[in-house]
Amino acid sequence: MAGLFVALTTVALQVAAAAPIAPAPSAPVASTPPLPAAGAANPPRAGRVITLDQAIRSAEAQQPALRRAGVAVEVAEARADLARAPLLPQATASTGYTRQTGNSYARPGVAAVQQKAATFDTYGTFAFGLNVTQTLYDFGQASGRWRAAKAGVDVQRENEASARLQALLAVRATYFAARAQRSLVGVALDALANQDRHLAQIQAFVEVGTRPEIDLAQARTDRANAELARITAENGYEIAKAQLSQAMGSTDPAPFEVADEQAPPVEGEDGLTDGLMARAMGGRPELRALARQEQAQELTLGAAKGGYGPTLAASTGATLGGTDLTALAPNWNAAVTLSWPVFQGLSTMAQVREASATLRDVKLQREALLLSIRLDLEQARLAVRAAKATIRAGGDVLTNARERLRLAEGRYEAGVGNVIELGDAQTAHTSAAAQVVKAEYDLASARAQLAAAIGQR
Numbered sequence: 001m002a003g004l005f006v007a008l009t010t011v012a013l014q015v016a017a018a019a020p021i022a023p024a025p026s027a028p029v030a031s032t033p034p035l036p037a038a039g040a041a042n043p044p045r046a047g048r049v050i051t052l053d054q055a056i057r058s059a060e061a062q063q064p065a066l067r068r069a070g071v072a073v074e075v076a077e078a079r080a081d082l083a084r085a086p087l088l089p090q091a092t093a094s095t096g097y098t099r100q101t102g103n104s105y106a107r108p109g110v111a112a113v114q115q116k117a118a119t120f121d122t123y124g125t126f127a128f129g130l131n132v133t134q135t136l137y138d139f140g141q142a143s144g145r146w147r148a149a150k151a152g153v154d155v156q157r158e159n160e161a162s163a164r165l166q167a168l169l170a171v172r173a174t175y176f177a178a179r180a181q182r183s184l185v186g187v188a189l190d191a192l193a194n195q196d197r198h199l200a201q202i203q204a205f206v207e208v209g210t211r212p213e214i215d216l217a218q219a220r221t222d223r224a225n226a227e228l229a230r231i232t233a234e235n236g237y238e239i240a241k242a243q244l245s246q247a248m249g250s251t252d253p254a255p256f257e258v259a260d261e262q263a264p265p266v267e268g269e270d271g272l273t274d275g276l277m278a279r280a281m282g283g284r285p286e287l288r289a290l291a292r293q294e295q296a297q298e299l300t301l302g303a304a305k306g307g308y309g310p311t312l313a314a315s316t317g318a319t320l321g322g323t324d325l326t327a328l329a330p331n332w333n334a335a336v337t338l339s340w341p342v343f344q345g346l347s348t349m350a351q352v353r354e355a356s357a358t359l360r361d362v363k364l365q366r367e368a369l370l371l372s373i374r375l376d377l378e379q380a381r382l383a384v385r386a387a388k389a390t391i392r393a394g395g396d397v398l399t400n401a402r403e404r405l406r407l408a409e410g411r412y413e414a415g416v417g418n419v420i421e422l423g424d425a426q427t428a429h430t431s432a433a434a435q436v437v438k439a440e441y442d443l444a445s446a447r448a449q450l451a452a453a454i455g456q457r
Contacts, residue, residue, distance in 0.1 A: 051259045052175050055248050059171045062249035066167055069160035076156040083149035086142040089134045098125045126325055131317035138311040144303025151296035158289035165285065165452055172448035174247040178240035178258045180441035184434060188233040191430045195223040198422065215419040222423050263444035266451050269384045276377045276454055283455025284373060290366045297362050301355040307348035310340035376453040383446035390439040401432040
C-alpha cells in the first residue's frame with residue numbers, strides 16, 4: 001500500500017510543478033457550495049468559494065504587475081510631452097539689480113574718454129527683460145522625436161495588454177492547479193475510507209481466526225500510508241491556494257475554496273496551426289507593440305538624419321533698464337538665426353547608424369516572435385489533443401481498476417485472495433483516479449496556454 005502514497009504524491013507534485021507561481025484582487029464570496037470533483041469524494045468545506053471569473057477580475061484589479069504596466073504608460077505619456085517641448089515657444093523672463101562703480105578707463109580701439117579720478121562711489125542699475133524664441137524649421141529633428149515618443153506611448157499600451165494576458169494565464173494555470181489538488185484530496189479521502197473498511201474487515205477475520213495476524217499488520221500499514229497520502233494531498237491543496245492568491249494579487253487572509261469548473265474549449269483547438277496563427281497575428285499585443293516600436297524607430301531615424309541640416313529659429317526680446325525705477329529706458333530686439341552644425345565630431349553620423357541598426361533589430365525581434373508564437377501554438381494544440389486522448393484512456397483505466405478492486409475485495413472476503421492482492425488493487429484504483437485528475441488538469445492547462453498564445457483573454 002506504500003504505492004498508494006507514492007501515486008498520490010507523484011501526481012500532486014506533477015500538478016504543482018506545472019502551475020507557475022505568478023501574480024490578481026480579493027474575490028467576492030460565491031453563494032454556491034463547492035461541487036464534488038469528478039471521480040473523487042471531496043469533503044464538505046466551509047468558507048467562500050472563488051470562481052475562475054472572480055479570480056480573473058481580482059487579478060485585473062489588484063495584480064501589482066498590471067498596475068506597474070499602467071504606470072509605465074503614464075511615464076511614456078510624460079516623455080512624449082517632454083519631447084514636444086522644443087516645438088513650442090520658449091519664453092524667459094529676467095530681472096536684476098546691479099550695484100557697481102562707474103570709473104572709466106582707456107581701452108585699445110575705443111575712443112578716448114576723459115579720465116577722472118577714481119572713486120568708490122557706486123550706482124544702482126535696474127534691468128527687466130523678456131525673451132521669446134521659436135524654432136521654425138530643423139529638418140524634422142524635434143517633430144520626429146515627438147512623434148517617436150507618441151508611438152512609444154502606444155508601445156507601452158500594448159505592453160500593458162501583454163502583461164494582462166500573462167497575468168490571466170497565471171491565474172488560470174494556478175486556479176486549475178488548485179482545482180486538481182482539491183480533487184486529489186477527494187481521491188485520498190476515498191482511498192482512506194476504503195482502507196478503513198478493509199481494516200475493519202480484516203480485523204474481524206483475524207479475530208475469528210480465518211486470517212493470519214500479518215494481514216492485520218499489513219492493513220494497518222496500508223491505512224497509515226493512506227492517512228499520509230491524505231495529509232500530503234491536503235497540504236498540496238493549501239499550497240496551491242496560496243499560489244492562486246499570489247496570482248490574484250490578493251492579501252485577504254480569509255480562507256476560500258475553488259469552485260469545480262472545467263476549462264472551456266478554445267475555438268479552433270482541434271484545427272491546424274495555420275488557422276490559429278492567423279488569429280494570433282491579430283490577437284497578440286506583443287506583435288502590435290513591435291509594429292509600433294518599428295514605427296517609432298523609423299521616426300527616430302528620420303530625426304537623427306535631420307541633424308545633417310541647419311536649424312532656423314526666430315527670437316524677440318524686450319528690456320527695461322536704468323538707474324531709476326521711475327525712468328527706465330525701454331529696448332526691443334528681434335532676430336532670425338540659421339545655425340548649421342558643420343562638424344560635431346561625427347556624432348550625427350553615429351546617431352544615424354545607431355538608429356538604423358536599432359530599427360533592423362526591431363524587425364528581427366518580430367521575426368523571432370512569430371517563430372516563437374508558432375511553436376507555442378503547436379505545443380499547446382498538441383497538448384490539448386494529447387490530454388483529451390489521455391482522459392478517454394484514463395477513464396477506461398479507472399473503470400477497469402474499480403472492477404479489479406471490487407473483485408479483489410470479493411476474493412479476499414471469500415478466502416481465496418490475499419492481502420497483497422487487495423492492496424495492489426487498491427493502489428491501482430487510487431493511481432488511476434489520480435491520473436484522471438492529472439489528465440483533466442493537463443487539458444485545462446493546455447487550453448489556457450492555447451488561449452494566451454492566440455491572444456484571447
